[in-house]
Amino acid sequence: MSKRRVVITGLGILAPNGIGTQKFWDSNINGISGIDYISTIDTTEISVKIAGEVRGFNPLDYMNQRLYQKTTRFSHFGIAAAQMAINDSNISIEKINPCRFGVIMGSGLGGMLFHEEQILNYIGKGLKKVSPLYAPLVTPNAVTGNVAVFFGLRGINYTVGGACASGNIAIGEAFRKIQYNEADIMLTGGVEASLYPTSFAGFANMGVLSKRNVKPNEASCPFSLNRDGFVLSEGGGILLLEELNHALKRNANIYCEIIGFGANNGAHHMVIPNPDGSDATAAMELALADGSINSSEVNYINAHGTSTQANDKIETLAIRKLFTEPKKISISSTKSMIGHSLGASSGIEAIVTCLAIKNNIVPPTINLNEPDPECDLDYTPNVAKERIINVAMSNSFAFGSINACIVLKKYN
Amino acid sequence: MYNEATTREKVEKVLIDFLKKKFPDESMNITPNTLLVDELGIDSVDGIDILFGINDLFQIDIPNEYLKLFAQVEDIIEYLMAKESELKMV
Numbered sequence: 248m249s250k251r252r253v254v255i256t257g258l259g260i261l262a263p264n265g266i267g268t269q270k271f272w273d274s275n276i277n278g279i280s281g282i283d284y285i286s287t288i289d290t291t292e293i294s295v296k297i298a299g300e301v302r303g304f305n306p307l308d309y310m311n312q313r314l315y316q317k318t319t320r321f322s323h324f325g326i327a328a329a330q331m332a333i334n335d336s337n338i339s340i341e342k343i344n345p346c347r348f349g350v351i352m353g354s355g356l357g358g359m360l361f362h363e364e365q366i367l368n369y370i371g372k373g374l375k376k377v378s379p380l381y382a383p384l385v386t387p388n389a390v391t392g393n394v395a396v397f398f399g400l401r402g403i404n405y406t407v408g409g410a411c412a413s414g415n416i417a418i419g420e421a422f423r424k425i426q427y428n429e430a431d432i433m434l435t436g437g438v439e440a441s442l443y444p445t446s447f448a449g450f451a452n453m454g455v456l457s458k459r460n461v462k463p464n465e466a467s468c469p470f471s472l473n474r475d476g477f478v479l480s481e482g483g484g485i486l487l488l489e490e491l492n493h494a495l496k497r498n499a500n501i502y503c504e505i506i507g508f509g510a511n512n513g514a515h516h517m518v519i520p521n522p523d524g525s526d527a528t529a530a531m532e533l534a535l536a537d538g539s540i541n542s543s544e545v546n547y548i549n550a551h552g553t554s555t556q557a558n559d560k561i562e563t564l565a566i567r568k569l570f571t572e573p574k575k576i577s578i579s580s581t582k583s584m585i586g587h588s589l590g591a592s593s594g595i596e597a598i599v600t601c602l603a604i605k606n607n608i609v610p611p612t613i614n615l616n617e618p619d620p621e622c623d624l625d626y627t628p629n630v631a632k633e634r635i636i637n638v639a640m641s642n643s644f645a646f647g648s649i650n651a652c653i654v655l656k657k658y659n
Numbered sequence: 660m661y662n663e664a665t666t667r668e669k670v671e672k673v674l675i676d677f678l679k680k681k682f683p684d685e686s687m688n689i690t691p692n693t694l695l696v697d698e699l700g701i702d703s704v705d706g707i708d709i710l711f712g713i714n715d716l717f718q719i720d721i722p723n724e725y726l727k728l729f730a731q732v733e734d735i736i737e738y739l740m741a742k743e744s745e746l747k748m749v
Contacts, residue, residue, distance in 0.1 A: 312683040317708075376715070379707045 257336030257487030299480025349402030353413025414593030436594030484594030509533025552580025
């Protein structure tokens, strides 16, 4: 069976440094951070005080009060970002076949925020006080299910749980559904509502979060010598993928083409990446091969770039192993500005990669003033750079040794 | 407890205020005569959620099976009034 071509025709985003594509992109190319002191959690007892919160988001701008009450924050992000992506694509849902329109999103934690609230009810007031809506709010597919019901989308529908690679795996799966003629349109990407006390404390107590509380917007500093961990954040990044001819027939605005997806597992450790980076190299290689792209054609890599000692060093090593002239590639880490939104991160970073191709601009890695000698590639320090970008890759590496990479290409 | 008129008025007010919060889009029109399914669009899962809220609010324990007996807001008020001695309105 020949593979069909797939293009990106709609974007929807809620990130700590901007809600909506324009605001978010402006922040990204101007190096504006969305990291600040966390407002929703009392951090008195722990040493981490900062996070990337999506501020100024009113879910009621996207749904009525009743749906708002019957959903929790990660679904709010999903429904809102899906609405933005559909609007951006100019698709009239009543004019397309809803059975060929599916939804596959990624989320690492699903509705755990609501789960925590119900555990508190159970402990404090007893089992009879646990919400009868527990299951339909908490289940990871609450987001994709609610998006399907809200917009009337009857195609394949599920949520991917692949930790910090959830978004890229979802995008890869959605890409395949269109390639292999199981759908014509897919809403995909990642959402995460990770900023609730047990999640925040769990990551903090593990020692993976930055403790650079003094200047929150400088805490996430991927590839720099003094990086001390990632900044936990939340958000949603949703893309509308469409079969090329379907998009051309309705004269859609095409951002770029998605041409490759590669995913594997390092089978190494639940938390620590394989120090030789060979599995990350292999995942990138799989994605390039899937897109029939030679490594020398890649102009830009949106790195996983978490700002942990391990990731940034090993990702650099993995890139060095695959590319013969790695210093010719522009690399940047979106997480330098918005922190790490776990399952949402690769959805958001796919959007950055897509806009980088569309606009021929490489967004910067901010807070990169003192590079780590072991991270010696071109990470686009501090200032965005104009560059013709024909082919770009977006990396995501996750707890559970998961690696997932996508390759996007200028449409022509 | 309360005298008859006061209790009935209080129950009605507390219940309708609660329903208005649950259904803000229809809140202007919620009265004792409002039909739960046809006017508020309550399905079986919404019904259980609402019963849960009412049980919490009045600190009583209406079993889920009673849901099908409630056609309009008035039916819930009448049920609550029949249990008047057990009510603890928060």
